[in-house]
Amino acid sequence: MIPAEDLQCLKVLAVRGGCRGPIFVSTQSIGEMLGISQQTASRRLKSLESAGLITRNLAADGQHVTVTKAGEEVLIREYQEYCRIFSEGGENHYLLSGSVVSGIGEGKYYMSLGPYKEQFTAALGFEPYPGTLNIRLVPSSLAIRKKIDALDWTRIKGFSTDGRTFGDARCIPCRIGTIKCGIVVPGRTHYPDDLLEVIAPVALRRRLGVEDNDSINVEVGP
Template identity: 40%
Template sequence: MYTIRSLKSLALLEAIEKPVKISSSEFKHHISASSKTAARVLKQLEEDGYIGRQLVAGGQMVQLTEAGVEILKREYTDYQQIFCREHEDLELYGHVITGLGEGQYYIAKEGYMSQFREKLDFRPFPGTLNVRLKDQSAQLRDNMDMIQPMVVHGFNDGERSFGGVKCYSVEIEGIKGAAIIPDRTHYPTDLLEIIAPLKLRETLDISDGDEVRIVVKNPQRCE
């Protein structure tokens, strides 16, 4: 009953970024409960692994763990699905994985590259960053269908034909790029390919298994 409310209250007190000192008599006001209940809730959150807690004079030092932050992220994605889903930017989380190694070949094709430069306003690094979306984000990816993509048309280079690609403007850890979804694809729906003007692995100093935050930009987002 108190888990989400308590974690949110602690997060608002900046307990994600650093340990914060709080007593049960203070915390009870944040969750509208008695001091006894507030003390029990903090103890339960610690036992569940959602917070780290150290008893000190006059209270305790409390900080959210990764598991606690993950609970709030899941709650946040649920609210994204409820409110303004057709207009807001879409926030996704996933882990970097090694792709099939085909990105460099396709991105470097002039038939694609010229359209990327024109429609995305940058020249992509010849390669893609592959991200395996976490469960909640994989479900949210369907909401990308509500965002108008930029379309890169298929072409024939004289030897073979290449299919079209849908592009969505994104920011990955603050760097502008694009998520690309080929028309001809057998990739699972929890996989996202990202292109950017930089080599993202080097620029962001990330490797397989690292978690990244991807914001899919909606040009018609609500105010």
């Protein structure tokens, strides 16, 4: 468990942009933001570095600091706790975090098939854009994913056409920001636990302005 005072320092670094790359800070600037002395600010930075939550490159008049993936996960868990506190759904509200990855283009094909499109529209309340946004979950979201798997999903029935059989799938409503979306899981076995396929009425990459490796959050709940 990260000490509360270190967590506060980590938040300040993240707010300054430390999750996106190195930021230049001094112990004086950190101290002023946190209302502590330079010496105390220095100790907190050293503590975060020792815990592997930040990396530092020292300079004569300060340092370049980057929040590591481990540091991001600490902040994500903190965010998830606040979401549970303030969401109307309480324990029925779930937040999944991950990064955008490229798929192999199958989503566009399957989302263009009439029988699938009709069922997804009925289940989710929107006609899906022909394509999916693929998200690789961070390790801390895997336990949350298992809880979501236990919720009530809508079955999407398979069908046959032109001598080819298409299997079942399942879906559940979700949101990315204010965009109404749906998580889709194909019926095939051994589907990766850390991969999400998300559909929406719009092209999510274009609407959100995201590229591979960009961080993204998906909310499931009331």
